[in-house]
Amino acid sequence: MNFSIEKIETFTGHKDCVYTLCEGSSDKSFFSAGADGMVVEWSKADLGRPIAQVTNSVYAMLNLPEENKLWIANNSEGLHLIDTKKKEEVLNVSLGKVSVFDVKKHDRFLVVSDHIGFLHILDTDSNKFTKHFEGAQKSARCIAISNNRNEMAVGFSDWKIRIYDLEGYRLKHVLEGHQNSVFSLQYFGENDYLVSGGRDAHLKVWDSEKDYGNIENIPAHNFAINHIIYIEKQQLLASCSMDKSIKIWDAKCLELKKVIDKSRNASHGTSVNKLLWREKEQFLLSASDDRSISMWNLF
Numbered sequence: 001m002n003f004s005i006e007k008i009e010t011f012t013g014h015k016d017c018v019y020t021l022c023e024g025s026s027d028k029s030f031f032s033a034g035a036d037g038m039v040v041e042w043s044k045a046d047l048g049r050p051i052a053q054v055t056n057s058v059y060a061m062l063n064l065p066e067e068n069k070l071w072i073a074n075n076s077e078g079l080h081l082i083d084t085k086k087k088e089e090v091l092n093v094s095l096g097k098v099s100v101f102d103v104k105k106h107d108r109f110l111v112v113s114d115h116i117g118f119l120h121i122l123d124t125d126s127n128k129f130t131k132h133f134e135g136a137q138k139s140a141r142c143i144a145i146s147n148n149r150n151e152m153a154v155g156f157s158d159w160k161i162r163i164y165d166l167e168g169y170r171l172k173h174v175l176e177g178h179q180n181s182v183f184s185l186q187y188f189g190e191n192d193y194l195v196s197g198g199r200d201a202h203l204k205v206w207d208s209e210k211d212y213g214n215i216e217n218i219p220a221h222n223f224a225i226n227h228i229i230y231i232e233k234q235q236l237l238a239s240c241s242m243d244k245s246i247k248i249w250d251a252k253c254l255e256l257k258k259v260i261d262k263s264r265n266a267s268h269g270t271s272v273n274k275l276l277w278r279e280k281e282q283f284l285l286s287a288s289d290d291r292s293i294s295m296w297n298l299f
Contacts, residue, residue, distance in 0.1 A: 011293040018287035033058035073100035113140035144185035155182025188230040197225030240272035
């Protein structure tokens, strides 16, 4: 595969670190949010449209474009539900004074993780929580869903990954091996391997078909890995880090294929926090502590 790394656009306007990205309300837009509490929808770099302002940092969002619903996970204010068509907040679901780190959807349920190690299950039909349970006594930082296996993986700040079934949320496996907090998880490939990364800067791959045995351990970055995504069509993984770089990996053999950084590509000057792959346009988006979002052509 030939790579041709090119920065297409830079999106600026946030007044503080950008922590999260998600798909927009159309194929050609995306949402961003971060420490300034502002949620912005972008179609082009000069067409950022604020759609919500919350009091504190936003670490995670989940957009359901077919329902015109955007869920915003707000630090200390629970979940805000935005009607993206009307551009207004229609619901606020409180969770108490906790920071929400991740939100994922399975069937009609949202799975929400927080900084005290709890997982919360929200029924989107009733918009009410149906279950709360403690996963660990330290932060639940990230969630990955495997629909094929009907399982979810959750990474914690006690350095462990816990695997739950998605019926009764029964604990099935506890994975150990990281030397610090686990910040990102991603299922990938035909066999639903699980890749993990975190503060120890290592990528680890776990074989879900063999009781999640560890099959790869790669010293991938110089500092914490903040996020990992799977680019399915090209069978690539992409990771981003506090070391300011983005790295592209062959998902089949975990060979490093490309590095995107400031010296090579005029990339971000501070921590890269989140990645988003735009499948239709074949562009990669990256969000950073430098208050900007970059759009990349990889091929």
